[in-house]
Amino acid sequence: MLKLATAQSPLSSDLRESAAGMCRLIREAAASGADCVHFPEAALSGYVKSEIKSWVDVDWEALEASLDEVRACCAETGIWAFVGCNHRHPNLSRPLNSLYIVDGRGQAVARYDKRYCSNSEITDWYAAGNQPVTVEIKGIRLGFLICIEVQFSEFFMEYERLGVDCVCLSSGPGLEMFRIQCQGHAASNCLWLSYSVPENGSDKQPSCFIGPDGEILASCVRGASGLVIGEIDPSDAKWDIPVNKARPWRRRARAGEIYLEHRLKD
Structure with missing residues (x-):
């Protein structure tokens, strides 16, 4: 069983303020017994068009120092953090919109780069990533997506095929339709x-944790910094139908072989 904290932290153009706020939530998550904490899109760096008006204005060394603060906090508390942060790649002319996966020793063990950037992002701001990323914590496999990628069902089906138990979707301002889509993807793929x-984008839809049947199990308070703790336990009897029955059956249904004998021939 894995305890995951879904965070609702404020976006700020002040890197030190962002790092301090994230560290407060990491410590709060650790005190609540969480194994990992999941942050919004660009939670540390700030998002383009709102906190960032031009890449020229970004102090990348200061951003790296702020990331080091968050990593040190993970090492201090012993829990993982999934950190929304712009990433400058040496082989690209544009930064990536990324999630750093920081383990309980404070090491950045993986990085997910947003693959389907929005029209304005790919036109004027970001380069695009090219692969899914999974990590395993306490026997639970996690996958990662960012914001508008909620609108692409193939990503959720891909993670289902990769054996992921929970998808962590980091977004900008919460939209009711994004939350509805999250519930649909969770229910359709039993994740x-x-x-x-x-925080400063949660007035319409706050951060939330959704079960493998598509139901919202916990939600943050609208317009307030905070987090909720969700438990991921595939062995729990209450999840027997979505996890142990529906998920493997749907995998067979998608493969199509179970229908061959009884499929209409003419």
Whole structure:
């Protein structure tokens, strides 16, 4: 069983303020017994068009120092953090919209780069990533997506095929339709889903944690910094139908072989 904290942290153009706020939530998550904490899109770096008006204005060394603060906090508390942060890649002319996966020793063990950037992102701001990313914590496999990628069902089906138990979707301002889509993807693929949005973008839809049947199990308070703790336990009897029955059956249904003998021939 894994305890995952879904965070609702404020977006800020002040890197030190962002790092301090994230560290407060990491410590709060650790005190609540969480194994990991999931943050919104660009939670540390700030998002383009709102906190960032031009890449020229970004102090990348200061951003790296702020990331080091968050990593040190993970090492201090012993829990993982999934950190929304812009990433400058040496082989690309544009930064990536990323999630750093920081383990309980403070090491950045993986990085998910947003693959389907929005029209304005790919036109003027970001380069695009090219692969899914999974990590395993306490026997639970997690996958990662960012914001508008909620609108692409193939990503959720891909993670289902990769054996993911929970998808962590980091987003910008929370939208009711994004939350509805999250619930649909969770139910269709029998996955837990953590939906993390920023505090100053949660008035329409706050961060929430969704079960593998598509039901919202916990939600943050609208317009307030905070987090909720969700438990991911595939062995729990209450999840027997979605996890042990529906999920493997749907995998067979998608493969199509179970229909061959009884399929209409003419």
